[in-house]
Amino acid sequence: MKKTIRPLFIILVLVFLYAPILLLILYSFTDATTIGAIRGFSLHNYVTLFTTEELRQMILGTLWLAIVSAILAVLLGTFGAIGSFYSSKKINIFMSSLNQVPVINADVVTGFSICILLVEVFGIDKNTFIPLVAGHTLLCAPFVYLSVMPKLKQMDPYLYEAALDLGATPFKALNRIVIPQISSGIISGFALAITLSLDDYFIATYTKPSTFDTISTYVVNATKGAQTTIKTALWALCAVIFVIVVLVVTVSNLRTMRNSRKERAGI
Amino acid sequence: MQIFKLSRKSLGIPYGIFLILFVVLPLLVLFYFAFTNGQGHFTLANLSDFFTDPNTLGTLFYSFAVALVTTALCLLLAYPAAYFLATSSLKQKEVLLLLFIMPMWINFSLRITALKEILTVIEGNLARYPFANAVVGMTYDFLPFMILPIYNTISRLDPSLIEAAKDLGANERHAFLKVTLPLSMPGVISGIAMVFLPAMTNYVVLDMLYNSTYIMGSLIGSYFSAYNWHGGSMIALILLAIIILFTILTGTDQDDRASGTGGALL
Numbered sequence: 001m002k003k004t005i006r007p008l009f010i011i012l013v014l015v016f017l018y019a020p021i022l023l024l025i026l027y028s029f030t031d032a033t034t035i036g037a038i039r040g041f042s043l044h045n046y047v048t049l050f051t052t053e054e055l056r057q058m059i060l061g062t063l064w065l066a067i068v069s070a071i072l073a074v075l076l077g078t079f080g081a082i083g084s085f086y087s088s089k090k091i092n093i094f095m096s097s098l099n100q101v102p103v104i105n106a107d108v109v110t111g112f113s114i115c116i117l118l119v120e121v122f123g124i125d126k127n128t129f130i131p132l133v134a135g136h137t138l139l140c141a142p143f144v145y146l147s148v149m150p151k152l153k154q155m156d157p158y159l160y161e162a163a164l165d166l167g168a169t170p171f172k173a174l175n176r177i178v179i180p181q182i183s184s185g186i187i188s189g190f191a192l193a194i195t196l197s198l199d200d201y202f203i204a205t206y207t208k209p210s211t212f213d214t215i216s217t218y219v220v221n222a223t224k225g226a227q228t229t230i231k232t233a234l235w236a237l238c239a240v241i242f243v244i245v246v247l248v249v250t251v252s253n254l255r256t257m258r259n260s261r262k263e264r265a266g267i
Numbered sequence: 268m269q270i271f272k273l274s275r276k277s278l279g280i281p282y283g284i285f286l287i288l289f290v291v292l293p294l295l296v297l298f299y300f301a302f303t304n305g306q307g308h309f310t311l312a313n314l315s316d317f318f319t320d321p322n323t324l325g326t327l328f329y330s331f332a333v334a335l336v337t338t339a340l341c342l343l344l345a346y347p348a349a350y351f352l353a354t355s356s357l358k359q360k361e362v363l364l365l366l367f368i369m370p371m372w373i374n375f376s377l378r379i380t381a382l383k384e385i386l387t388v389i390e391g392n393l394a395r396y397p398f399a400n401a402v403v404g405m406t407y408d409f410l411p412f413m414i415l416p417i418y419n420t421i422s423r424l425d426p427s428l429i430e431a432a433k434d435l436g437a438n439e440r441h442a443f444l445k446v447t448l449p450l451s452m453p454g455v456i457s458g459i460a461m462v463f464l465p466a467m468t469n470y471v472v473l474d475m476l477y478n479s480t481y482i483m484g485s486l487i488g489s490y491f492s493a494y495n496w497h498g499g500s501m502i503a504l505i506l507l508a509i510i511i512l513f514t515i516l517t518g519t520d521q522d523d524r525a526s527g528t529g530g531a532l533l
Contacts, residue, residue, distance in 0.1 A: 006351040013348045020381035035384040076282045083279015098286040106468040108484045109503045113293035138289045219376035223475050238377040245372045
């Protein structure tokens with residue numbers, strides 16, 4: 001009996017996680033406005049999704065914000081980690097502790113405090129996008145720092161010294177030796193930064209210009225409204241995002257699986 | 268050589284300035300606003316208001332209730348799932364694990380939209396079970412964050428420990444209770460840390476499921492909409508105090524969250 005309970009439980013949890021999304025995706029291909037109604041096949045949600053200017057701008061805006069803040073976060077977080085790693089123990093602890101604050105803090109608190117500081121105290125206009133980009137960079141950079149730091153610790157410290165002894169300039173040694181050694185940390189930090197920015201609601205709400213929306217803020221507002229064409233077009237958006245996530249996960253895992261197989265073959 | 272050593276360290280300077288500007292300074296500003304009134308005079312009124320107003324106290328207790336029940340439900344679902352998966356003899360365990368984690372990468376507002384549509388069908392009217400909806404919504408949102416750390420700790424356990432326990436006469440149940448369960452506690456604790464605090468503050472989940480009861484996060488939202496920076500800052504500080512207390516109590520190494528949210532992708 002026990003042997004059947006185990007897979008059954010796993011399947012039940014997976015059903016809980018996926019049934020709502022899959023049903024929503026199924027209904028995105030119909031002209032129904034609520035789930036449960038049996039209606040005909042239709043692609044009108046996808047037409048609305050790709051032709052409505054408002055939706056297009058909101059999606060592009062979300063992507064731009066994610067890319068810009070992820071790049072800033074990677075630059076700040078990576079060099080921050082390198083600088084902190086080679087500094088005295090005191091500075092290292094100081095920076096690593098400050099780095100933990102946004103990680104453990106609630107996003108509501110982070111967003112609210114950034115808003116007060118930049119908008120209320122410094123008088124920066126939200127329409128400049130400075131508070132929003134600063135907020136999202138603050139959300140992402142600590143995670144880049146955290147994914148780069150362990151790679152620096154694993155690195156052979158003598159490689160860098162050897163490069164210098166062989167005549168490399170410090171810049172070259174950093175560029176040719178250190179960066180390649182920690183590149184996997186930088187890449188996963190970047191991926192993490194993108195997903196964090198894409199999923200954020202709270203920091204964006206408190207710092208964004210009133211006319212700008214990310215997917216999260218747009219969807220939350222749309223569920224309060226009664227506009228069914230927009231509402232069901234968002235079901236189509238859910239389907240598109242689902243497919244993209246499945247593709248990215250499959251491709252990246254096939255690649256890592258192939259790499260580990262190669263490594264095993266090499267041994 | 269000397270100049271160069273300076274330059275290697277100085278790479279961290281921009282991030283150091285960034286952290287001071289966007290971590291230290293906002294905290295100071297929060298303190299300033301929390302303990303002053305509209306005229307800029309020092310006051311404890313914001314603090315005493317919070318602890319004397321039955322509404323805000325009720326909000327505090329409601330947040331704790333939502334967070335507690337959500338955490339318990341997540342644990343109840345995540346622990347067996349993670350345990351069964353980690354100890355199964357399947358070859359494709361990683362694929363199944365990915366299935367559990369993948370929802371993390373789908374925008375949470377769209378996932379809650381999906382859940383809302385389903386709950387509407389099941390319940391007819393969402394307003395009937397506001398508390399249950401809040402808990403189900405939060406569980407739906409945060410479950411992957413509970414499964415991953417528990418799975419990681421259990422799958423790293425040395426299987427010979429269980430064999431040793433069995434050789435010494437323990438049956439399946441005893442081996443689990445005396446060996447696996449205690450050794451998996453670090454994963455459980457970091458899972459709790461990743462669910463409990465967001466469940467106290469993520470008021471959008473409630474909003475989207477038509478639960479108009481406030482939790483701690485909603486208080487900040489409402490002060491924000493009313494441009495009441497002083498009241499909002501006090502709530503933010505109180506939340507911060509809860510978060511710090513919680514972090515000290517659980518002693519969680521938050522590096523887990525970094526590996527938790529993206530590690531499985533690459």
